[in-house]
């Protein structure tokens with residue numbers, strides 16, 4: 001890291017503005033000109049651009065920017081339920097809520113030599129949420145943009161003095177691609193998956209990289225912590241690295257389903273692919289912690305960020321996903 005990166009002022013690189021619909025959004029910038037946009041509506045990343053200003057996440061031209069409905073694109077957070085496998089609304093309520101900004105977030109690790117701009121968002125249950133999901137939780141979402149333009153999402157979920165609760169989760173990541181027929185995913189070969197198009201029946205993937213020629217809606221199980229999405233036409237690879245997220249959702253609605261979604265263009269399935277770090281098959285159960293527990297996170301991730309989250313009243317649970325764009 002050069003000297004200029006060491007003096008990079010992440011605060012100045014984080015700008016809070018109002019969206020045209022009145023909801024606050026945060027713009028993160030890297031020293032070399034990459035950027036990310038995060039909306040308080042859903043804690044959703046709505047844009048991620050590389051140093052050349054190219055948008056890397058897909059957002060539908062028909063997207064509806066009106067809370068509470070989540071915007072079709074970017075990275076909605078599915079919590080505390082993924083899909084319809086529970087009593088809550090599809091994908092849970094987190095993506096429909098207005099989150100708050102933590103004005104005094106724990107600082108990034110001093111050992112973390114990479115310049116980074118970041119924002120911490122918080123979600124706590126409202127009275128109304130407690131009626132349909134009676135669990136006292138605190139969800140901290142840290143979105144950060146590193147000097148190399150990579151995007152990191154770290155979720156820390158705590159059980160705040162409640163009874164044990166379970167949840168499923170996904171970073172529903174809409175990647176922008178040149179043409180779905182030119183794309184392949186590497187890292188999911190030979191794995192088992194649950195097929196949402198066949199009543200969640202379990203199948204085993206073939207030995208080849210995954211390519212697309214019809215609707216796909218699957219949850220791959222026990223996946224490796226690195227999965228790559230290769231876009232031949234754009235000569236672009238998205239590398240998705242994750243931790244605490246054993247499953248990977250792969251979704252493309254294809255032609256027929258696209259036509260049935262009001263907030264999605266008829267042909268837009270060609271320009272997107274959802275690949276989500278997720279925890280679905282075996283939901284996470286969080287027990288409440290003892291008061292003033294001295295639990296500490298032992299694992300140090302390559303990008304730091306963790307050392308500050310040491311003392312909490314319950315063991316924090318982390319779900320992390322990094323996405324890096326590479327040219328090959």
Ligand SMILES: O=P(O)(O)OC[C@H]1O[C@H](O)[C@H](O)[C@@H](O)[C@@H]1O
Nearest residue numbers: 083090091196217218249251274
């Ligand atoms: O339309 P949404 O509620 O945003 O869900 C969009 C899609 O999300 C996931 O990929 C699910 O596996 C799909 O079954 C669902 O169609």
